[in-house]
Amino acid sequence: MLEDLSHHILDIAENGVNAGAESIGVTFDDDGEFIRLTVRDNGRGMSEATARAVVDPFYTTRTERRVGLGLPFLKQLSELCGGEFLLSSAPGKGTTVSASFSKQCVDTPPPGDIPSTLLTLLVGHGHISWKYVHRVGKREFLLDSDELKDALGGGNPFTDPALAVGVKEYIAENIGELYM
Amino acid sequence: MTEEKKKIRSLDDLRKIKEKTGDLTSARSEVDKVKVIIGMGTCGIAAGAREIMNAVLKELEVRNLHNVAVETTGCIGMCQNEPLLDVIRPGEPRITYCAVTPPDVSRIVSEHIVNGRIVQDKLYGRAD
Numbered sequence: 001m002l003e004d005l006s007h008h009i010l011d012i013a014e015n016g017v018n019a020g021a022e023s024i025g026v027t028f029d030d031d032g033e034f035i036r037l038t039v040r041d042n043g044r045g046m047s048e049a050t051a052r053a054v055v056d057p058f059y060t061t062r063t064e065r066r067v068g069l070g071l072p073f074l075k076q077l078s079e080l081c082g083g084e085f086l087l088s089s090a091p092g093k094g095t096t097v098s099a100s101f102s103k104q105c106v107d108t109p110p111p112g113d114i115p116s117t118l119l120t121l122l123v124g125h126g127h128i129s130w131k132y133v134h135r136v137g138k139r140e141f142l143l144d145s146d147e148l149k150d151a152l153g154g155g156n157p158f159t160d161p162a163l164a165v166g167v168k169e170y171i172a173e174n175i176g177e178l179y180m
Numbered sequence: 181m182t183e184e185k186k187k188i189r190s191l192d193d194l195r196k197i198k199e200k201t202g203d204l205t206s207a208r209s210e211v212d213k214v215k216v217i218i219g220m221g222t223c224g225i226a227a228g229a230r231e232i233m234n235a236v237l238k239e240l241e242v243r244n245l246h247n248v249a250v251e252t253t254g255c256i257g258m259c260q261n262e263p264l265l266d267v268i269r270p271g272e273p274r275i276t277y278c279a280v281t282p283p284d285v286s287r288i289v290s291e292h293i294v295n296g297r298i299v300q301d302k303l304y305g306r307a308d
Binding site: 001002007010011014018069070073113116117119120123124125147148151152153157159160161162163164165166167168169170173174177 | 187188189190191193194195197198200201218220221222225226230231233234237238240241244245246248249250251252254
């Protein structure tokens, strides 16, 4: 099973990659009452009919685009956790998926290992512009993969294992500070 | 030793790592690199593929290996065998390992990536 929110973020972001997105924005917003995850991509998007169908776990046609259990899992979980699930998409424009979770609800999973999720996305898909915002109350941390690449001398710095491990620690430290 | 334990907090801290390792990576072209591909579909993620990615990067860092390109791929329809990890050494066939666990990763790195010996007990198959 996808055990925590960071696994869901990775899963939904991979959908954006498969939709041919050039840029993907991920937001983790903890306002004290709810946690809201948002993944926005500028990939090929879906028709209204497809967008309705992808949240059905028994929709298995893979000819049009890659569809799996990821979205139904996330929808079910957020609705179980007193939140709401929203999906908006337009062909040629991209897709936005958003799911919220009540922090009061015992079924709301922990955030999990977000630095590992982000590192996996950066290493696996370094050609994509990633923007990750982690917000706790009024404090936030922004990770911009383009900015990171520029700062580290261009190219795809995440393919260097020493740097990749360093980037993970950088993310962990900065997210950790938001909670202090 | 305390120097090494210093936390990485800023872009400047990352730049320092880059300065140390930068020259090693730039000298090699992509074709000379060993390719490692990890399945990162919903099935792979649920089976622990992200932890395999972590283990691979950590192992490469510890062993100071710079000639390896790590990639991810989506679901390839062998969900029951996830996590899947493929190794392609330059000029050699693509080797697929299945049900990989983090402890397997260090064996795959040392045996196969470094020494070219396939880890038979984790082997799923090969594609020529």
